[in-house]
Amino acid sequence: KQEVTQIPAALSVPEGENLVLNCSFTDSAIYNLQWFRQDPGKGLTSLLLIQSSQREQTSGRLNASLDKSSGRSTLYIAASQPGDSATYLCAVSGGNNRKLIWGLGTSLAVNP
Amino acid sequence: DVKVTQSSRYLVKRTGEKVFLECVQDMDHENMFWYRQDPGLGLRLIYFSYDVKMKEKGDIPEGYSVSREKKERFSLILESASTNQTSMYLCASSLPTGYTQYFGPGTRLTVL
Numbered sequence: 001k002q003e004v005t006q007i008p009a010a011l012s013v014p015e016g017e018n019l020v021l022n023c024s025f026t027d028s029a030i031y032n033l034q035w036f037r038q039d040p041g042k043g044l045t046s047l048l049l050i051q052s053s054q055r056e057q058t059s060g061r062l063n064a065s066l067d068k069s070s071g072r073s074t075l076y077i078a079a080s081q082p083g084d085s086a087t088y089l090c091a092v093s094g095g096n097n098r099k100l101i102w103g104l105g106t107s108l109a110v111n112p
Numbered sequence: 113d114v115k116v117t118q119s120s121r122y123l124v125k126r127t128g129e130k131v132f133l134e135c136v137q138d139m140d141h142e143n144m145f146w147y148r149q150d151p152g153l154g155l156r157l158i159y160f161s162y163d164v165k166m167k168e169k170g171d172i173p174e175g176y177s178v179s180r181e182k183k184e185r186f187s188l189i190l191e192s193a194s195t196n197q198t199s200m201y202l203c204a205s206s207l208p209t210g211y212t213q214y215f216g217p218g219t220r221l222t223v224l
Contacts, residue, residue, distance in 0.1 A: 031210060032210060034212055036215075041200075041218070042217055042218065043116075043202055043215035043216050043218050044204075044213075044215040045215070046213065046214065049211075049212045051210070089154075089155070091155075093210070099157055099160070099170065099171075100213065102154050103154065104152070105154065
């Protein structure tokens with residue numbers, strides 16, 4: 001059974017730091033991996049989607065990598081800003097299964 | 113831009129009431145999903161639908177039912193609300209498997 005783990009559960013950094021959020025999954029037979037952002041009390045916003053055949057995706061200051069063989073993905077945030085403060089969630093999709101398997105998220109606080 | 117709307121942001125109901133949560137998407141997406149989100153448990157899939165009148169149980173369908181009479185609308189029904197159904201409910205939609213999910217703003221349901 002696929003399990004998704006995100007470490008750390010919470011992170012507090014000063015503004016301007018480059019940071020890495022980690023996501024690991026137990027079954028490497030995934031269809032794709034997605035990173036989402038959730039602001040307090042709100043819905044989720046898709047950040048990046050990496051297909052199983054891809055190694056990374058980039059959007060602005062965000063870069064997500066995927067290493068299927070080791071069951072890991074990282075989300076790199078460059079030059080963090082207070083507006084980046086949110087919970088970041090990782091989810092994987094496997095094969096023909098339409099379901100996403102979710103991690104519990106990393107709560108990020110970027111301090112001015 | 114894809115827009116997913118949910119009928120209420122906040123809802124308070126009494127134990128035993130029948131509760132309807134409505135979700136509408138405007139991008140002609142085939143797939144629609146209902147999740148609940150609880151602290152420490154993350155997002156859990158209740159039901160999803162991959163076509164009009166088609167539905168599949170997710171991980172926690174007990175106590176819930178769904179209806180999809182039109183492609184753009186997916187309703188979640190709590191047949192007899194109970195206090196353990198107090199939660200944040202999130203609706204999402206997507207193109208077929210492999211595409212990202214777009215989320216609504218969520219409904220915070222409290223059952224007294």
